[in-house]
Amino acid sequence: MTFPNDARVALNALLGERFSEKQADRDHHAGTEAHHRPAPPEAVAWPESTEEVAEIVRICRGNGVAIVAHGAGSSLEGNTSAVKGGLSVDLNRMNQILDVRPEDLDCTVQAGVNREELNTHLRDTGLFFPIDPGAHASLGGMAATRASGTNAVRYGTMRENVLCLTVVTPEGEIIRTARRARKSSAGYDLTHLFVGSEGTLGIITEVTLKLYGRPEAVRAAVCTFSDPASASRTAIEAIQVGIPLARVEYLDDGCIRAVNAYSHLEETEADTLFVEFHGSEAGVAEQVAFFEEIATGNGAAHFRWAEREEDRNRLWKARHSAYTATVNQRPGCRGWATDVCVPLSRLPECIDHAKGLMKSCGIPASIMGHVGDGNFHVVFSVDPTAPEELETVARINSAMVEQALSCDGTCTGEHGVGLGKRKYMEAEHGPALSLMRRIKSALDPENLMNPDKILPPMETPAQ
Missing domain, CATH: 3.30.70.2740 (Alpha-Beta Plaits)
Structure with a gap:
């Protein structure tokens, strides 16, 4: 594959040193976080505004160049691999927190802001953004992959926490998918069409997110079980009786063994639940007592509680280092x-x-x-x-x-489809997959936006 010269000239004029065909830059955007074979783009661009992204898309469309949006590169299913070459559009320089509205419990950020940066910025407001996939993911990438994480049981996933998006379409048009109202029945839900689309329908450049008040009290705990069923049954029963768990994470005995060796910890090597409770002092105390009763009934042992932030962080170190x-x-x-x-x-x-x-x-x-x-x-x-x-x-x-x-489940709860789960889409969605293909074809008829992702290749009829 050879990068078209007309596109090279136009991108150089637009971006200068923020356009690169260097091998090191290409390799860095090859999508190699996990086991998938590296697939580097032919070039990389670093825009700094939505308008620059739109102009980049127009240049690429005019020259038939494939476009892959790139955030932190922490995805695990080859989501940002440039399997058709083309241009990787790296959004990490679009890292401005544009507006925080404490009175409305929302904020707007550029796509390259990561969740830690946002929460550091929010620290003095008494608010926080709870979605925590573990990696230092960008918020644009989290929206594009419909990310989730350890707090989803209490606060939901990115699907529930994105109010609206600014998106550059495959034609290079800039659109806003909705207003900031918490609900609307005005027209198609374009926001949630793009949430989880993995850059195949357009490039997310700005995200408006829900925020939450920091809880008055937080307590975390670890407890162990003799088998996986007892651990998962404890979590299920706690939810069924209405305990508002903020986090409930399971690590099997093999995972604890690996974490102990890697992080020099001494956790009991058994099937383990990590739990966390948010609320008022009295409410958290009540939740803790109720959960401990349920867990003990399922054979839990080795309870260890933590209230201070530094103690909780040490407690969660095992979960965050597990991969x-x-x-x-x-x-x-x-x-x-x-x-x-x-x-x-x-x-x-x-x-x-x-x-x-x-x-x-x-x-x-x-x-x-x-x-x-x-x-x-x-x-x-x-x-x-x-x-x-x-x-x-x-x-x-x-x-x-x-x-x-x-079991009427899904092939991926939060990693996204990318390359790795494409072959299961037909079995999961059946005839609905055809509608997805039609949406993709209508919005991106030249198949330039992150091609060969999500949708499996069409089978060629026998001759």
């Missing part, structure tokens, strides 16, 4: 991470099914999950030079997805 700890069990290996999400009542059997698949594979792996909303992950430490390992994990991944779909 890296699992991958680093073998030098030179890469992570293969997959996730599924199922109705709460089906979660224990799906985790048991996954554990059974993992036992016989001989590849280091861990299970971790946001069990409060039925979402769990399996991370493998794979040797990328060993085809037999990749084939084994691919079979396990497929079996996990098939089990999830049989």
